[in-house]
Amino acid sequence: MKELEPSTNEREFLLAALRQSARIDGRNFYDFRTLRLSFGADYGAVEVQLGNTRVMAKVSCEVIRPFQDKPTEGFLMFNTELSPMASSAFEIGRQTDEEVLVSRLIEKAMRRSRALDTEGLCIVAGEKVWSIRVDIHFLDHDGNLVDAACIAAITALLHFRRPDVTVVGEEVTIHTLEQRNPVPLSVHHIPICITFAFFDNGERVIVDPTHLEEQIKEGDMTFTLNVHKEVCALSKAGGIAMEMDQILQCSKIAVVKVTEITAQIQAALDADAKKRQISRK
Amino acid sequence: MSRLDRTRTSPHQLRPFFSSQNLLNRADGSAQFDFGGSSVICSVVGPAEVKIRDEKLDRATIEVVARPLVGLPGVKDKTLERCIRETLEPLILSGLHPRTGIQIVLQTMKDDGCIMSTAFNATILALLDAGIPLKSILGSVTCIIDAQSNQILLDPTTEELAQAKSTHVYVFDNKTSIPSKESMDVDRNNEAGILFSDSTGLFTEEEYLECANVCFKAAQAVHGFIRTAVSKKLEKEYQQTQA
Numbered sequence: 001m002k003e004l005e006p007s008t009n010e011r012e013f014l015l016a017a018l019r020q021s022a023r024i025d026g027r028n029f030y031d032f033r034t035l036r037l038s039f040g041a042d043y044g045a046v047e048v049q050l051g052n053t054r055v056m057a058k059v060s061c062e063v064i065r066p067f068q069d070k071p072t073e074g075f076l077m078f079n080t081e082l083s084p085m086a087s088s089a090f091e092i093g094r095q096t097d098e099e100v101l102v103s104r105l106i107e108k109a110m111r112r113s114r115a116l117d118t119e120g121l122c123i124v125a126g127e128k129v130w131s132i133r134v135d136i137h138f139l140d141h142d143g144n145l146v147d148a149a150c151i152a153a154i155t156a157l158l159h160f161r162r163p164d165v166t167v168v169g170e171e172v173t174i175h176t177l178e179q180r181n182p183v184p185l186s187v188h189h190i191p192i193c194i195t196f197a198f199f200d201n202g203e204r205v206i207v208d209p210t211h212l213e214e215q216i217k218e219g220d221m222t223f224t225l226n227v228h229k230e231v232c233a234l235s236k237a238g239g240i241a242m243e244m245d246q247i248l249q250c251s252k253i254a255v256v257k258v259t260e261i262t263a264q265i266q267a268a269l270d271a272d273a274k275k276r277q278i279s280r281k
Numbered sequence: 282m283s284r285l286d287r288t289r290t291s292p293h294q295l296r297p298f299f300s301s302q303n304l305l306n307r308a309d310g311s312a313q314f315d316f317g318g319s320s321v322i323c324s325v326v327g328p329a330e331v332k333i334r335d336e337k338l339d340r341a342t343i344e345v346v347a348r349p350l351v352g353l354p355g356v357k358d359k360t361l362e363r364c365i366r367e368t369l370e371p372l373i374l375s376g377l378h379p380r381t382g383i384q385i386v387l388q389t390m391k392d393d394g395c396i397m398s399t400a401f402n403a404t405i406l407a408l409l410d411a412g413i414p415l416k417s418i419l420g421s422v423t424c425i426i427d428a429q430s431n432q433i434l435l436d437p438t439t440e441e442l443a444q445a446k447s448t449h450v451y452v453f454d455n456k457t458s459i460p461s462k463e464s465m466d467v468d469r470n471n472e473a474g475i476l477f478s479d480s481t482g483l484f485t486e487e488e489y490l491e492c493a494n495v496c497f498k499a500a501q502a503v504h505g506f507i508r509t510a511v512s513k514k515l516e517k518e519y520q521q522t523q524a
Binding site for chain 1: 305306307308318322324326329330346348350351352353382384386388390391
């Protein structure tokens, strides 16, 4: 179903508000929406709510044969297929531009930045490696799918526990969850995406755009950083031209945001771990 | 007798229900339904624009999309889509909205057995939330016949399903009353509104009818729950308009 363009009234109201340093939902320019993380009963299931945007990530693993030319490397696969549940503009089988961009950004942020150590997924070189699969389901689209998906994916990978394996010579034993406690994955760093949207020839810059702001924006840029102030990815695909100073300024804002979000993720993971410990006793 | 999931004691006991309505913002109607550890979210958009090639002149076109929890959609999901669509087509008053489309999207959130039943129940709650006109509501339960004990177990978990000799999914409408003590058999009572029945495995005719009986009684609980959930939601909405 084709999506309706925002009306002239909506567009003018949003731009007029921005020129008076206000956003329609009352946020400041550099404020993120309320971020809520909830974990499922199984390890590796996370639901992220960024305002009205809802994304769920589920991590699963299986043992497969590695590529012949990379015998010690495991696999990390992301599935970010957008379903019509998130928005009726998305169709099954036909990938919109937005879908392609979201998929590429997640791959760049997670895989290329080597957030997950794929060498650590090796069980027996050349024969058995772990293949980690992250399914990202988009439930509700109110803008900024990339940031929400990235937070969901990395939190799910941090939350996930894979079965413990012991290798004695040629024999490989994969322990069930009852035999041995499952082991966490080795995540090197936590990449977080921060998306900026530009209006008024680049004069107004906002963080975490809602769906309406995304439809009216003139350009956008996504920074992927971690807490150590390392840039994992920077994506500016089209849109109006931005000056170098503005980009550097955005990077400074992104650092602050990434620190906040990483702290929130850690707090949520710790709270969940404590809850599981109590329920086990 | 203790069931495998250790929280239930009776073979005819359902897992605790949970439901939530109007949780998504982009959809016209949405609902989540849980059978214990199985959870499915359903979103309904409609009546809305439909592609010309899918347009029906005298009724609404119903489209169902089912997405699994893990992996790409496969045969199981396509089967679920077809089953739900074919069950809903006579139930939705599609003649009231000709040349439009009603799109139903299902997403499995947690899987611990009985996803088909969970999906059916989530769908009907979402359709009610979206205000799509219906002839009746439906309620679905699953039961299995255990391979070892030959007992009928209601609402099995994944663990129990692995030991099943046969699996039966039933969907009942709410237009038929509970049969009286005299006519307990479903086959004698012509009014037992079975909208959908899917059975796999090895079973006899008596076993099938007995399962239908057991599930019919359990489906009354599902119907009651749906009624309560919707009336509570309407009460809350009414209170919000009054405040």
